[in-house]
Amino acid sequence: MNIQNTLETEVKKAVSSLFEVSLPTVEFQPTRKDFEGDITVVVFPMLRFVKGNPVQIGEQIGEFLVEAVPEIVNFNVIKGFLNLVISDAYYLTFFNGIRLQENFGYVSPADSEAVMVEYSSPNTNKPLHLGHIRNNLLGYSVAEILKAAGKKVYKTQIINDRGIHICKSMVAWQRFGNGETPESTGLKGDKLVGNYYVAFDKKYKEEIAKLVADGIDVKVAEKQAPILQEAQAMLLQWEAGDEAVVALWKKMNGWVYEGFDVTYQNLGVDFDQLYYESDTYLLGKDVVADGLEKGVFYKKEDGSVWIDLTDEGLDEKIVLRADGTAVYMTQDIGTAIQRVKDYPDIGGMVYTVGNEQDYHFKVLFLILKKLGFSWAEKLHHLSYGMVDLPSGKMKSREGTVVDADDLMVDMTQTAAAIAEELGKLEAYSETEKQHLYKMIGLGALKYYILKVDPKKRILFDPEESVDFQGNTGPFIQYTYARIQSILRKAGSLEVPMIAADTEVELHPKEKEMLKQLQQFPETVQLAAEQYSPALVANYTYDLVKGFNSFYQQVSILGETDTPRKSFRVQLAKKVGDVVQSAFHLLGIQVPERM
RNA sequence: GGUGGCAUAGCUCAGCUGGAUAGAGCACCUGCCUUCUAAGCAGGCGGUCCUAGGUUCGAAUCCUAGUGCCAUCACCA
Numbered sequence: 290m291n292i293q294n295t296l297e298t299e300v301k302k303a304v305s306s307l308f309e310v311s312l313p314t315v316e317f318q319p320t321r322k323d324f325e326g327d328i329t330v331v332v333f334p335m336l337r338f339v340k341g342n343p344v345q346i347g348e349q350i351g352e353f354l355v356e357a358v359p360e361i362v363n364f365n366v367i368k369g370f371l372n373l374v375i376s377d378a379y380y381l382t383f384f385n386g387i388r389l390q391e392n393f394g395y396v397s398p399a400d401s402e403a404v405m406v407e408y409s410s411p412n413t414n415k416p417l418h419l420g421h422i423r424n425n426l427l428g429y430s431v432a433e434i435l436k437a438a439g440k441k442v443y444k445t446q447i448i449n450d451r452g453i454h455i456c457k458s459m460v461a462w463q464r465f466g467n468g469e470t471p472e473s474t475g476l477k478g479d480k481l482v483g484n485y486y487v488a489f490d491k492k493y494k495e496e497i498a499k500l501v502a503d504g505i506d507v508k509v510a511e512k513q514a515p516i517l518q519e520a521q522a523m524l525l526q527w528e529a530g531d532e533a534v535v536a537l538w539k540k541m542n543g544w545v546y547e548g549f550d551v552t553y554q555n556l557g558v559d560f561d562q563l564y565y566e567s568d569t570y571l572l573g574k575d576v577v578a579d580g581l582e583k584g585v586f587y588k589k590e591d592g593s594v595w596i597d598l599t600d601e602g603l604d605e606k607i608v609l610r611a612d613g614t615a616v617y618m619t620q621d622i623g624t625a626i627q628r629v630k631d632y633p634d635i636g637g638m639v640y641t642v643g644n645e646q647d648y649h650f651k652v653l654f655l656i657l658k659k660l661g662f663s664w665a666e667k668l669h670h671l672s673y674g675m676v677d678l679p680s681g682k683m684k685s686r687e688g689t690v691v692d693a694d695d696l697m698v699d700m701t702q703t704a705a706a707i708a709e710e711l712g713k714l715e716a717y718s719e720t721e722k723q724h725l726y727k728m729i730g731l732g733a734l735k736y737y738i739l740k741v742d743p744k745k746r747i748l749f750d751p752e753e754s755v756d757f758q759g760n761t762g763p764f765i766q767y768t769y770a771r772i773q774s775i776l777r778k779a780g781s782l783e784v785p786m787i788a789a790d791t792e793v794e795l796h797p798k799e800k801e802m803l804k805q806l807q808q809f810p811e812t813v814q815l816a817a818e819q820y821s822p823a824l825v826a827n828y829t830y831d832l833v834k835g836f837n838s839f840y841q842q843v844s845i846l847g848e849t850d851t852p853r854k855s856f857r858v859q860l861a862k863k864v865g866d867v868v869q870s871a872f873h874l875l876g877i878q879v880p881e882r883m
Numbered sequence: 884g885g886u887g888g889c890a891u892a893g894c895u896c897a898g899c900u901g902g903a904u905a906g907a908g909c910a911c912c913u914g915c916c917u918u919c920u921a922a923g924c925a926g927g928c929g930g931u932c933c934u935a936g937g938u939u940c941g942a943a944u945c946c947u948a949g950u951g952c953c954a955u956c957a958c959c960a
Binding site for chain 1 (some may be wrong): 885886887888889894895896897898899900902903904907908909915918919920921922923924925940941952953954955956957958959960
């Protein structure tokens with residue numbers, strides 16, 4: 290299907306018949322804009338096998354190819370670069386092949402093996418913030434990309450719903466809450482609970498200060514502060530199943546979930562299955578016992594269980610405490626195994642977690658491999674960089690966070706302000722407008738975050754906000770809307786939708802668009818292999834930029850030749866389809882007008 | 884200190900398995916709306932690809948050393 294594959298064998302044939310040597314590989318690259326041609330064969334690497342002047346070699350191969358391959362109509366050689374001109378008929382035939390294809394670029398038959406993608410995984414003591422947004426967008430998008438690449442995908446998260454952090458909010462609410470509820474205050478549940486988490490910290494700091502003033506050492510004071518001890522006592526009661534504590538825990542977590550649901554819905558992400566740490570935190574202990582027998586782990590004198598990873602260049606890592614209780618690692622081992630029990634078709638998993646946990650996941654994956662699970666070979670930590678503010682790192686306890694809900698509202702308002710200034714949407718009703726503003730605002734935000742390579746850190750400046758011009762989500766959405774406008778007009782003009790005549794000569798811009806369309810399927814595959822939505826984002830930008838240039842130079846509906854007009858309309862439609870498909874992979878919607 | 888990541892235009896980022904004169908956007912400056920949506924197009928300005936070595940026909944890309952920033956190295960999660 291891909292012309293490069295056929296060209297590779299043809300070039301090898303050419304070289305073997307001309308010089309009587311067989312080449313292991315042929316190097317191709319798209320021809321640079323400043324030269325004539327479409328695909329370039331790099332001659333230099335052949336010099337190891339074929340002695341001689343690269344220009345002459347290139348000339349000879351070029352002549353041979355023009356004779357032998359109907360798709361190659363011309364060539365030129367500059368230095369060691371053999372530029373091949375591919376026939377317009379080839380590109381037009383390609384277009385006719387995809388013209389009516391639904392979901393071009395997606396692989397339809399799902400793999401028999403499934404992939405579980407974990408993302409979000411918040412604590413239930415505070416609202417989601419900008420860091421979670423990056424996590425959610427990445428996880429969701431990678432899940433969609435894997436689906437498009439033919440995988441079956443389960444989206445999941447593990448909710449950290451137990452532990453000292455949630456007890457802190459509970460204690461504070463009991464002490465200072467006066468029975469406040471989301472209903473009584475009108476606050477989102479996660480916000481309400483988050484406020485008490487902050488209230489706890491404030492009180493805790495006061496108590497420490499008081500103790501220190503009484504002459505107690507800071508370190509000791511941090512442990513002796515009454516409110517902290519109260520929280521710790523509550524955790525023990527929770528673990529013992531104390532009814533009142535469990536009831537409070539359920540109530541407050543319920544508020545948080547209601548709040549999270551709103552945020553997730555606004556963000557446009559979802560999950561197929563939820564795991565709760567309160568269910569899974571005891572898992573993994575029996576696996577540790579198993580591993581002890583197999584000799585993967587060993588026991589120290591105090592009874593704690595460890596794994597020695599020094600031969601892997603890592604160190605020793607504890608997997609079970611001396612008192613027999615689980616550590617984080619124990620849980621993660623247990624949870625992974627549980628997931629495969631729940632979904633036996635799982636062949637691999639993706640964990641979307643910040644890069645500060647690189648080491649943890651390296652160890653986790655190694656342990657699971659050593660325990661001999663087949664799926665352990667296909668675990669991937671989708672590690673991403675932090676989102677920094679100009680003021681530095683976000684810290685929830687110090688209030689230097691960008692709240693997820695607030696940010697989405699801000700973006701929507703900015704979109705509204707710009708749209709109103711441009712004044713293009715008078716025909717729309719208020720609800721339609723609001724829907725559109727949200728689509729554009731979120732498009733800007735999502736694209737802004739996803740276009741950056743996941744492993745790089747992002748600097749987010751709320752003052753400068755996110756752009757709506759240039760390499761941005763709205764720019765791409767705008768192009769889509771423009772295309773839809775053309776299609777509406779084409780519909781009312783009754784432009785026929787017929788197959789393209791492969792004998793016509795293409796306008797350079799038309800050819801450019803066809804080349805770019807051809808790259809979409811491989812881009813999706815590459816993005817799946819590399820777990821990188823950024824590749825999809827950057828591809829879409831290039832595509833749209835190319836289309837805008839085409840749009841500017843070539844009249845679509847003004848074309849007088851009907852078959853040609855039909856071709857251009859359908860070409861525009863296909864570009865629009867690909868934009869929509871690509872943006873779908875990023876979780877971004879596209880508007881009919883804007 | 885050990886380990887890992889990052890470093891490209893004033894700012895935010897691309898640059899695929901090494902290839903031709905390192906590309907976009909923002910900002911700044913010029914043109915283009917009586918013709919398919921100007922959230923657009925065309926052009927200009929702007930570079931020690933962190934530094935120094937190495938590998939080779941060729942290095943932003945690979946290797947080594949160094950510098951800077953970040954993370955991590957808990958019987959915390």
